[in-house]
Amino acid sequence: MTAPAPTTQASGRVSQSAFDGSRLRVILLLDIHDGAQQEFLDAYEHMRNQVASVPGHLSDQLCQSIENPSQWLIxxxxxxAPPFLAWVNSEEHLETVRPLHSCxxxxxxxxxxxxxxxxxxGAGAAAPAGNGLQSAPRLGDGVVRHALTFTVRPGSESKVAEILAGYESPEARVDDTTRLCRTSLFMHGNRVVRAIEVRGDLLAAxxxxxxxxxxxxxxxxxxxxxxxxxxxxxxQSARAFFTRAALPAVHHVASCGPRSPRVRRHALYYPARPGRGMxxxxxxxxQDEIAAGDPHGPVRAATVFQRDDVVVRLVEVEGEPDAAPARVLGLEEPGSAAEAAPLLDTEALGLDGPPAGExxxxxxxxxxxxxxxTDRTAPGS
Structure with missing residues (x-):
C-alpha cells in the first residue's frame, strides 16, 4: 500500500522559484545527427567526468531511445537549483558542452x-518529509518568464534605444499551444534587458x-x-551569444490583492558584489514573498532575474514608486537593507555606502x- 502524500497547502502566490530548497531534476532531450552516436558518446564520457566535480551535482544518467537511435536523454x-544555475550559466559550462555541438x-x-x-x-512507501522535496505544489497563471541581457558600446545608448523602440511587434501566435504575451525592454546605462512572457513552450516562442x-x-x-x-x-556564434545573454527568472510572486489600471511595470537593476548575485x-x-502577503500594498507582482552578479527585478507597482521606496526596492522588512548592503556593489550604483533611511x-x-x-502586450493577453 502506498503511503498517502503529505497534506500541504499549495502556494497561490509563488509560481516560480529556484529557492524552495528542494532537489532539482534536469532533463536534457537531444536529437543526434545520423551516424554521430559514437562521437556523441565519446564527448559525453569526457563531459561527465567534469560535471561530476561540480558542487551540488548528485548524479546523472545517459539514456538512448529503444525506438529511435538518434534520440537521447540526459x-x-x-x-x-542554485548550484545548477550557477554552473549552467558559467563560461566553464560553455566550454564543457562545446564538443557536443557538432553531434x-x-x-x-x-x-x-x-x-x-x-x-x-514492495512497500512503495513515500519518502519521508524533509529530505530535499518541494514542500507544496506551486500554482500560477500559466505564464513562463525569461529575460535576455547584454551590453552595448558606451556612447551608443540613444541609438540602441531608438532601434529597440521602433520595430514592429512579431506575430503573437506561435502555434496551437504557445503564444507570446508580453515583451518589456529596459536599459540601465549601457545594459539592455529584454523580459519575455510566454504562455506555452518558451523554447518554441x-x-x-x-x-x-x-x-x-x-x-x-x-x-x-x-x-x-x-x-x-x-x-556557434549565435548560440554562444544567446547563452551568455540568458537571464533566468529565479522567482516570481504575485499579490493576492485586486488588480488596478494604475498598476505600472518598473525594472530595477541591482549589481551585486563578485560572487554574491545568488x-x-x-x-x-x-522579501517579495512577504510583501505579496499584503493585499493592500503597492507591489502587485515581482519577478527576480539573476545570472552571475547581474540581478534584475521587475515590479508591478500601483501608484508612484517614490511613495514607497523600501517596498518597491524589496527592502521594507526590518534589517533587510542592512542585509543587502554587503551584497550590493554600491560603488557601481554611485552610492557612498549602504542605504540608511528614506x-x-x-x-x-x-x-x-x-x-x-518599450512595453508591449499582445492583444488578448
Whole structure:
C-alpha cells in the first residue's frame, strides 16, 4: 500500500522559484545527427567526468531511445537549483558542452523541483518529509518568464534605444499551444534587458521570434553597437551569444490583492558584489514573498532575474514608486537593507555606502531604476 502524500497547502502566490530548497531534476532531450552516436558518446564520457566535480551535482544518467537511435536523454539530479544555475550559466559550462555541438541536431532542457518520491521494494512507501522535496505544489497563471541581457558600446545608448523602440511587434501566435504575451525592454546605462512572457513552450516562442523578419532586422541593426561581437549566420556564434545573454527568472510572486489600471511595470537593476548575485536574488525573493502577503500594498507582482552578479527585478507597482521606496526596492522588512548592503556593489550604483533611511532609499531607487524603452502586450493577453 502506498503511503498517502503529505497534506500541504499549495502556494497561490509563488509560481516560480529556484529557492524552495528542494532537489532539482534536469532533463536534457537531444536529437543526434545520423551516424554521430559514437562521437556523441565519446564527448559525453569526457563531459561527465567534469560535471561530476561540480558542487551540488548528485548524479546523472545517459539514456538512448529503444525506438529511435538518434534520440537521447540526459537526466541529472542536483542538491538544489542554485548550484545548477550557477554552473549552467558559467563560461566553464560553455566550454564543457562545446564538443557536443557538432553531434547534436536539436536540444531541449527541462528543469523540475522534486515534489514527491516513492521507493520500490514492495512497500512503495513515500519518502519521508524533509529530505530535499518541494514542500507544496506551486500554482500560477500559466505564464513562463525569461529575460535576455547584454551590453552595448558606451556612447551608443540613444541609438540602441531608438532601434529597440521602433520595430514592429512579431506575430503573437506561435502555434496551437504557445503564444507570446508580453515583451518589456529596459536599459540601465549601457545594459539592455529584454523580459519575455510566454504562455506555452518558451523554447518554441524564442525560436518563433528569432525567425520573424522584423526581429531579425533589429538584431542585425544592433550588431555594430554590441560590446560582445556575434555573427547570427554562424550557429556557434549565435548560440554562444544567446547563452551568455540568458537571464533566468529565479522567482516570481504575485499579490493576492485586486488588480488596478494604475498598476505600472518598473525594472530595477541591482549589481551585486563578485560572487554574491545568488545571495542577493534570494534576499529579494524572500522579501517579495512577504510583501505579496499584503493585499493592500503597492507591489502587485515581482519577478527576480539573476545570472552571475547581474540581478534584475521587475515590479508591478500601483501608484508612484517614490511613495514607497523600501517596498518597491524589496527592502521594507526590518534589517533587510542592512542585509543587502554587503551584497550590493554600491560603488557601481554611485552610492557612498549602504542605504540608511528614506533619503538613501530614494537615492538607491533612483540609481537602480531602469529606463523603459518599450512595453508591449499582445492583444488578448
Amino acid at each position: 537526466t541529472s539530479e542536483w542538491e538544489s 547534436v541536431r536539436d536540444t531541449r532542457s527541462l528543469r523540475f523541483s522534486v515534489l514527491r518520491e516513492t521507493f520500490g521494494g 524564442l525560436r518563433h521570434v528569432a525567425r520573424q523578419p522584423e526581429v531579425r532586422a533589429v538584431e542585425e541593426a544592433l550588431n555594430p553597437h554590441l560590446e560582445q561581437d556575434r555573427d547570427l549566420d554562424d550557429p 545571495d542577493l536574488a534570494r534576499l529579494l525573493s524572500r 533619503r538613501d532609499l530614494l537615492r538607491l531607487l533612483s540609481h537602480t531604476g531602469m529606463r523603459l524603452v
